[in-house]
Amino acid sequence: MARPIINVPAKARRGQVIEIKTLVSHVMETGYRHTETGERVPRDIITEFVCVYNDEEIFRATLSPAVAANPFITFHTLATESGKLTFRWTGDNGFSETGTATIEVE
Numbered sequence: 001m002a003r004p005i006i007n008v009p010a011k012a013r014r015g016q017v018i019e020i021k022t023l024v025s026h027v028m029e030t031g032y033r034h035t036e037t038g039e040r041v042p043r044d045i046i047t048e049f050v051c052v053y054n055d056e057e058i059f060r061a062t063l064s065p066a067v068a069a070n071p072f073i074t075f076h077t078l079a080t081e082s083g084k085l086t087f088r089w090t091g092d093n094g095f096s097e098t099g100t101a102t103i104e105v106e
Contacts, residue, residue: 003099004022004023004024004025004087004089004097004098004099005022005023005024006020006021006022006085006087006099006100006101007020007021007022008020008085008101008102008103009079009103010102010103010104011103011104011105011106012079012103012104012105012106013079013105013106014079014080014081014105014106015078015079015080016078016079017076017077017078017079018076018077018078018079018103019074019075019076020051020059020074020075020076020077020085021072021073021074022049022051022072022073022074022087022099023070023071023072023073024046024070024071024089024097024099025070026045026046026069026070026071026089026091026095027044027069028044028045028046028065028067028068028069028070028071029041029042029043029044029045030043030045030065030066031043031044031045031065032065043065043092044091044092044093044095045063045064045065045067045091045092046063046067046071046089046090046091046095047062047063047090047091047092048060048061048062048063048088048089048090048091049061049063049071049073049087049088049089050087050088051075051077051085051086051087051088052085052086052088053077053080053083053084053085054081054083054084058077059075059077061073063091079103079105080105081105082102082103082104082105083102083103083105084100084101084102085100085101085102085103086098086099086100087099087100087101
């Protein structure tokens with residue numbers, strides 16, 4: 001498993017809208033392709049992404065086979081207090097990856 005790439009501002013003003021960007025390495029096999037011998041290639045996708053900010057869920061996405069490999073997810077949230085953001089990707093075949101970032105709110 002590869003380390004996720006997470007971009008969160010190190011500092012923000014209280015009440016400021018911040019942009020969060022994430023990327024995780026994953027091949028994302030749709031399950032629709034077939035091998036040269038006609039066998040179906042099993043589906044292997046990330047099915048869910050969740051972001052938690054100081055123990056409160058602030059973003060959730062359910063992903064489908066139409067999402068590209070190495071999914072890049074961008075979203076915005078309000079900087080309310082200093083703390084930790086936890087990012088979790090889960091998927092088929094037991095895939096699970098977690099990353100964290102911290103933010104200082106002034």
